[in-house]
Amino acid sequence: MRFAPLVIATASAALLVPTALAAPAPVPATAGPATPAPPAVDKPGGRYEHGVRLAFRAERGAVVRYTLDGTTPTRHSRLYVPGVPVRITQDTNVTAVAFRGGRASVPVSRGYLVRSAEKPVARVVVMSDVHIGDYAKNTGKWASFFDTIGSVFPRPDAILSNGDMINDNGDGKGPDHAVVARIFQENLRRKGMTGTQVLLSNGNHDDSLAQIRAHYPKAWFPDAGGGFYESSVGGVPLLTLNTETYNSSTEQQNWLKKRMAELTAKSPNTPVLVQGHRPASNTVMDGQQAANPKLTADLSAFPQAVFFSGHSHLNLNDDRSVHQKDFTAVNDGSMSYVEMDHGYQAVTEEGLANRFESPTSQALFVEVYKDRTEIARVNMAADKHDIYTGGKWSADWQPPYASAGTLSGRSWTVRLKGRTAQQIKDNFTYTAAHRNTTAPVFTGRRPLSAVRDAKGGTALRIAQARDDQMVHHYRVDVTDETTGAKALSSKVLAEYYYAPLPNSLDVPLPAAAPGTRYAARVTAVDAYGNASAEVSMKFRR
Template sequence: MTGRAARAPNPGQRQIFRANLARKGMKNTELLISNGNHDASLAAIRAGYPREWFPDSGGGYYESVVKGLHVLTVNTETYNSDSTQRAWLKERLTAITADPANTGRPVLVQGHRPTTNTTMDGQQAANPRLAEDLGVFPQAILFSGHSHLNINDDRSIHQRDFTSVNDGSMSYVEIDHGYQMVTADGLANRFESPTAQALFVEVYKDRTEIARVNMAADKHDIYTDGKWTADWQPPYASAGTLSGDTWTVRLKGSTNQQIKDNFRYTDATRNTVAPKFTTHRPLSRVSDEKGGTALRIAQARDDQMVHHYDVDITDASTGASVVSSKVLSDFSFMPRPNSLDIPVPGAVAGKRYVARVVAVDAYGNASPAASLTFRK
């Protein structure tokens, strides 16, 4: 559905788009570009791409009709302070939703930055006035990116007064800060993953289905020898996998309030099911490839997604902390590893250690703790 303008548009980039659309037999596919914070100026975008890809009238915002469906592109870089753009969006939404032919049909809105208090608990959001203006129109579905936050997480869709959807990133994805990942060099502070993700949106008479897809999700540390390596090269072993269940949006009701009352992805309906370990002994001591000691966690199960593990390992004789970490479950990689090996740095032969591990989902629902006492 959407495209992103390049930082500095040039004929080569335009030709890459066209060549690949032709290669895949998608010559009739419409590209609709929205402006973002890393992009070139609006004038450069207009000069670098065909008019039909970016048909704005001067402010970086415009309306398109795709197979009878209204798509409104907004310029989130200026929306909060652009009274003309705000008036345009409200006028178009009012007119579209007042037409009986559009009853129960979504109006798709796309822009770069997410708006406040919506997806991913409002992380990296802006434009509170966009949330205010869309709040009068429950038929609106806003698609936004900017944050690079992953779409595995069911917080990436949010409904209150309208529907807001995070569309991930085709470059690399991010996870909330404050966690660690298991890497070849042990536990490391990571919030980026080289996974490329996208949404596929299908609009039916009675519903809108939003499929979450990994274009590539191979296990790979985004830093190699201390260098940024997000540009993971094809071929990809895991291309085309799903990153979660399809989200289904139904706009049921004859009034705005009735539509909102039937929303299913709201704060009030957040999932409350905790992950659980499915084996009697989910923890075990193993030796790593370098001969060191590691705690192996057999991955827990959840009805949506195990987000991370609270891992605490202490010296049994002194109670001193050896490892205290929130370790990501590697949910952004496909297939997800069946187990995680947590290194125990400085483990001493013959010394006893106590491990306690809790599995936690994206909403904070936590499993009962699994425990293990072991020696190096």
């Protein structure tokens, strides 16, 4: 994920040069005497109240190259000069690789959030869809997650778990809430977060309100019977909704409107945090997997509302995860696995697959200041890993996670500027009128090449295009020039949900026949549909 726009050279828009099939690029080895160890980084990732000066250390005979844009370093990336620190002055993902001869170490990535010494009114971690069931499978995983939380907020004022703590599907798994409570309590004690509030909402996989009440401390879910309640975090009001019943619950609707009116009349430029499991209609991620149109209507009178929702598992890398029109809506991501828009394919070890899930875990780190709310997007785990292994679901991958604490995008800033509700709305930033219009750009002279894949087949290698936010997918068409038949026509995900971002994609062409001449055409597309100039290449299998 890139955190600042780049000045990029013009792409090569029509590469029609016949290309011989190349061997696959060497994959960084993980073992062997000639393979350098990963470089050491002298400062851990996390939140800092000042700029950071970094030093790397590699073993004898190796050099370190690094990137500051979330991509994987190559032999052409910036060279680290020992004794000359790398200065970090804004939110940045730093990735370093040690090179020795023709060998490269595995990459090391760290995420740095750079803030001032100004103290926020409240620090809140917002997560959802943790889906814990088995204690043994989740102890190591959640120890890592809490370590990451502690690296950003050593003592958060609150942790919001916004629904779907367990994975009940009407099959009697309500007692699994006790497992969640045990894991959370153990880690809160281990990290010294004894003053941190935990506040839960009800999700569609949480069995019942009775089961939630039965297995957590009362302070974690202090509802009065309907699954909705009011709290205060550092003096900032927090309203928890039961989105499973909101559309049909007149009592809950009246309560929300009444409390919002009272709170905003008292302090019209102070945010009111609202959490509810399901997204509100016509808000985040272009309305995908949303519900409760009545909630959208009821919050429309209150631009002070910052509504956090989960349920969809849709990733936080995508800037459609924040939406402003009449209020601010924010997608929480997921702590179990994330999803992308349906209708795309992903490159996996087994070839192209109709994949819309990745075993990536993400959360929000929210800082409320007197004049703004800062929302950081943080990966708990985003190493490259397929969610299926041997055809079986494998979301329970275990630590260590090399990507823990990396950033999945630049922070969002919510300001409530204006004397009236309409003035506040007019000053919103993340609106439809401000949607990104910058298209991705291919860099380098030859963004496409044909290679042999690990199985001896043919693959089209796409050097990742660059974008001011992220490339979402590639439109890939490969045609047999003799017959005009399609060897491949697909929309391939750009792997933006991994950290670090892979430098290229090897898209397999299973139908490629020896001696056949092919024409490949590729377009890079961002999350808003902005498309690059098409790049082309001809090659012989």
